[in-house]
Amino acid sequence: MTSTLTRRRLLHGSLAGIAAGLSGGCAKHRSGRKAVVVGAGLSGLNAALILERWGFEVQVIEARERVGGRIWTLDALPGSPEGGGNVMGANYGRVLKAAHDLQVPLRSPPRTLPSDYFVDGQRIARDDWASAEANPLPDAWRSIPPSRLMGKLNASNPLLQTRAWHDPTLMASDTSALSGLSALGFPDAAIRLIGANNSYGNNLDETSLMSLYRVMGEFGRLSGPALAVKEATKGNMRLPEAMAGQLARPIEMGSPVTAVHQSSSATRVTLASGETVDADAVIMPLPLPALRRIDMSLPASQTTLLETVDYHKVVQLHCIVEAPFWERAGWGGSWWTDNLLGRIFTRPIPGTSRFNMTVWINGDDCDALNAMDEATCIDRISRALWDLMPDAREATSVGQLVRWSNDPFAGGVWALWRPGQAATAHAALRAPVGRVFFAGEHTAEAYRGMEGAMESGERAALEVMRLLA
Amino acid sequence: MNQCWRDLAISFALICSTNAVAQADSLTGEQLYDIACSACHSLAHTPDHHIGPPLGGLLDRPAGAVEGYRYSEALRNSSWRWSLPTLVAWLADPDTAIPNNAMNYVNPMTAEETQRLGEWLLGES
Numbered sequence: 001m002t003s004t005l006t007r008r009r010l011l012h013g014s015l016a017g018i019a020a021g022l023s024g025g026c027a028k029h030r031s032g033r034k035a036v037v038v039g040a041g042l043s044g045l046n047a048a049l050i051l052e053r054w055g056f057e058v059q060v061i062e063a064r065e066r067v068g069g070r071i072w073t074l075d076a077l078p079g080s081p082e083g084g085g086n087v088m089g090a091n092y093g094r095v096l097k098a099a100h101d102l103q104v105p106l107r108s109p110p111r112t113l114p115s116d117y118f119v120d121g122q123r124i125a126r127d128d129w130a131s132a133e134a135n136p137l138p139d140a141w142r143s144i145p146p147s148r149l150m151g152k153l154n155a156s157n158p159l160l161q162t163r164a165w166h167d168p169t170l171m172a173s174d175t176s177a178l179s180g181l182s183a184l185g186f187p188d189a190a191i192r193l194i195g196a197n198n199s200y201g202n203n204l205d206e207t208s209l210m211s212l213y214r215v216m217g218e219f220g221r222l223s224g225p226a227l228a229v230k231e232a233t234k235g236n237m238r239l240p241e242a243m244a245g246q247l248a249r250p251i252e253m254g255s256p257v258t259a260v261h262q263s264s265s266a267t268r269v270t271l272a273s274g275e276t277v278d279a280d281a282v283i284m285p286l287p288l289p290a291l292r293r294i295d296m297s298l299p300a301s302q303t304t305l306l307e308t309v310d311y312h313k314v315v316q317l318h319c320i321v322e323a324p325f326w327e328r329a330g331w332g333g334s335w336w337t338d339n340l341l342g343r344i345f346t347r348p349i350p351g352t353s354r355f356n357m358t359v360w361i362n363g364d365d366c367d368a369l370n371a372m373d374e375a376t377c378i379d380r381i382s383r384a385l386w387d388l389m390p391d392a393r394e395a396t397s398v399g400q401l402v403r404w405s406n407d408p409f410a411g412g413v414w415a416l417w418r419p420g421q422a423a424t425a426h427a428a429l430r431a432p433v434g435r436v437f438f439a440g441e442h443t444a445e446a447y448r449g450m451e452g453a454m455e456s457g458e459r460a461a462l463e464v465m466r467l468l469a
Numbered sequence: 470m471n472q473c474w475r476d477l478a479i480s481f482a483l484i485c486s487t488n489a490v491a492q493a494d495s496l497t498g499e500q501l502y503d504i505a506c507s508a509c510h511s512l513a514h515t516p517d518h519h520i521g522p523p524l525g526g527l528l529d530r531p532a533g534a535v536e537g538y539r540y541s542e543a544l545r546n547s548s549w550r551w552s553l554p555t556l557v558a559w560l561a562d563p564d565t566a567i568p569n570n571a572m573n574y575v576n577p578m579t580a581e582e583t584q585r586l587g588e589w590l591l592g593e594s
Contacts (some may be wrong), residue, residue: 050504091573093509093520156535163575374591445575454508459577462496462504466582 033468036061036269036279037293038257039049041069043285043439044448045243046094046457047464052248054465059249059277061269063256063290063409065245066237070287070410071450073235074318074400079233079349079356081318083402084413085450088230089218092447094454099232101244106230113326113333113346113355117146118388121339126332136189146193148386149186153216156184162446165214171423177201180209195363196338201416202313202363208417218448236450256409259295260436267435281464285439285457287311288429289411298433305425309442311412313366316402317381321346321355321469324394337398340365340384355397359385370405377401414449415442430456437463491503493511498589501582512593521572529562532559541571557587 009271035051037044040062044180048058066072071275072084088095088106099106117124129135130143133449137144159165174407175183181191181204191204198253201207232238244251252271260282269277284291326333326346333355335344342361349356359381361369378401386393404413417425430443439460444452496504502512506524513515514525522538532549533540547567549555559566560583561573576583 053503054500091520097508097519162573164562320544445577446573458504458508462501462577465496465500465504466579 005410033057033280034059034278035281035283035464035468036267036277037283037285038260038269039063039069039285039440040067040240040244040251041285041357041440041453042071042095042240042243043069043441043453043457043460044283045240046098046454046463047283047285047439048457049243049246050458050461051464053055056464056468057249058247059279060244060247060344061255061257061271061277062251062253065254067251068237068240069453070290070404070413071236071240072402073232073237074213074402075235075237077318077356077399078320078352078354081356081358081399082231082236083318083400085236085314085402086231088232088236088450089447090228090230091452092449092451094458095450096230098243098454099230099239102239102246104239104242105233107233108228109231110347110350113348115145115147115334115336115343116331118335118337118339118341119146125330136193138187138189141187141190144181144190146338148199149190149194150187150198150212150218151216152190153184153213157213157217159210159213159217164209166417166422166426168423171210171420174208174210174420174423175282176205176214176385176419177207177209178204193338194371197336197362198363199312202310206416206418208419208422210419211417215448216222255278257259257294261295261297262434262436279435280468281435281437283437283439283457283460285453285460287410287412287440288415288442291438292411293408296433296436302428302431302433305428308418309421309425309429310416310418312414312416313363313370313378313405314402314413315366315369315381315404317359317362317378318399318402319357319359319385319386319396320399321354321392321396323395324355325389327393331389331393335388337388339388341381341388344385366403366405370403374401377403432463432467435467492529496582496585498585498592501578502589502593504558505576505578505586507588525593527556541569543569544571551591553587553591556591557584560587578588 034057037048037058037060040060044060048060051058056123070084073080074083076406114126116126117129119134119136124132124134124419129145135142158170164170178191181194198204256272257269258272261268266278266280267282269279269282288306288309290310324333340361341359344357344359346355346357369380372380378398382398404410420434430438437460439456440450441448441456444456447455509519509521511519511523512525513523515523516535516537517523518538522535528551530551532547533544544567549567549593560576562568562576563572578586
């Protein structure tokens with residue numbers, strides 16, 4: 001069997017052709033084995049680079065016309081805002097090391113402007129939150145801003161070990177965030193505010209309480225003055241692009257995979273074009289909604305899981321602001337709302353007088369927006385924005401709409417575990433099936449987000465090397 | 470996909486339980502360090518701090534003692550000293566070895582690989 005790829009849409013990075021060597025490594029370790037990596041996000045690229053470093057022939061196949069997966073810098077817009085992964089945590093060792101080694105410059109993100117509130121139709125200035133009549137929280141909770149209410153979970157966080165978030169013993173007591181927060185004494189108004197802009201669930205009823213503990217525990221570990229987040233100075237997508245540029249073999253771009261099937265000695269990957277690639281092992285570092293689209297003859301138990309794990313819904317409308325219209329009214333420039341607009345994050349575009357403003361809508365509120373055609377969706381969000389702040393109309397132009405759930409190669413921004421689900425689903429979804437290995441942030445143990453993706457690629461490379469060594 | 474491949478695939482899926490392919494388990498200590506450690510730890514004998522402290526000169530070194538690194542209180546106060554048994558115990562499950570440490574790492578290696586990595590790291594020291 002030989003590769004039958006004939007149509008080449010290849011990405012050549014500036015350093016393509018140099019067998020990568022971040023450390024150690026190389027040609028002296030030629031294994032004569034071939035691995036295919038389906039997807040050029042951070043996870044797949046990290047796995048591919050490790051395997052190449054140790055002598056494997058690696059072919060990365062990417063469905064999109066760009067690398068990066070859920071890292072997506074909107075380069076066509078002033079300020080190049082991030083449509084996808086936007087934060088490199090201070091403890092993201094793998095991400096930061098890769099950026100350092102590949103000379104991708106990082107910076108502290110420009111400061112997001114202070115946030116005021118719109119709750120129950122009332123504007124509340126940020127400094128007035130605790131005393132405002134429209135603040136719905138009871139006395140003991142009134143001073144906590146809506147965005148920090150979930151942090152109260154850390155007072156009862158039972159996740160003391162890194163892998164505890166899917167520990168079956170702890171998971172036995174997992175519950176929905178809706179009932180769990182109530183049982184912990186969170187007032188109804190606090191629960192409603194948490195649910196209004198929850199980045200870690202589509203609705204509190206289907207959100208695992210333990211998954212919220214996991215996120216809050218991570219944030220707790222990150223607190224401290226010395227630990228500041230980073231972003232790539234010229235856009236986070238520069239990192240996966242630099243990683244792709246290190247690969248000895250160019251990436252096959254614009255080539256969705258439709259099937260992966262195994263014989264007893266090899267694995268065949270079929271592309272939408274009908275072309276095929278044979279390999280000794282295949283890594284599938286894809287988000288589950290993308291994985292569902294690929295015929296893999298998986299065991300029934302795994303197929304069922306693929307269908308049941310939910311993905312977080314995010315709609316973003318990226319706008320450009322020509323002048324700080326909020327200043328005349330004494331507003332900060334960003335907003336937290338309990339209405340359709342969700343949160344509005346505004347930050348200056350360095351070196352200019354303009355601003356990037358992102359309307360960031362989470363969860364089930366996205367359903368109706370995702371069902372609209374693009375123009376109608378933009379109009380719906382824009383009108384809500386102008387209704388809330390008429391002064392914005394003259395000063396703001398729409399840049400780009402991003403709807404992650406509608407992206408067939410993502411299906412959402414990250415995996416959401418239903419109550420109790422992680423106890424079994426996490427291990428099952430990362431377990432190799434024959435010569436097919438799984439990666440991606442949903443399979444990571446210690447981290448989520450970009451670092452989780454890198455961590456999972458590391459583990460998948462280890463599994464492939466263990467098999468083929 | 471032709472019928473032959475589909476039949477093979479289905480047969481394989483039926484007989485294949487998770488992780489059923491034989492595992493050679495012969496990765497070297499250097500490979501294991503590269504895959505599992507090198508993103509966060511150098512092998513320097515000097516205070517070359519990345520996200521984690523350097524691993525050079527580990528043998529018989531007290532845990533949490535490289536100058537200039539911000540260790541967790543748990544590691545600093547552990548009274549551990551690095552030897553093959555302590556290093557392998559730490560690598561195998563850091564959270565159990567020294568609770569409340571800051572490494573935030575879950576080891577994907579087998580027990581044999583962990584042992585081999587520990588031996589290699591101390592040999593590099």
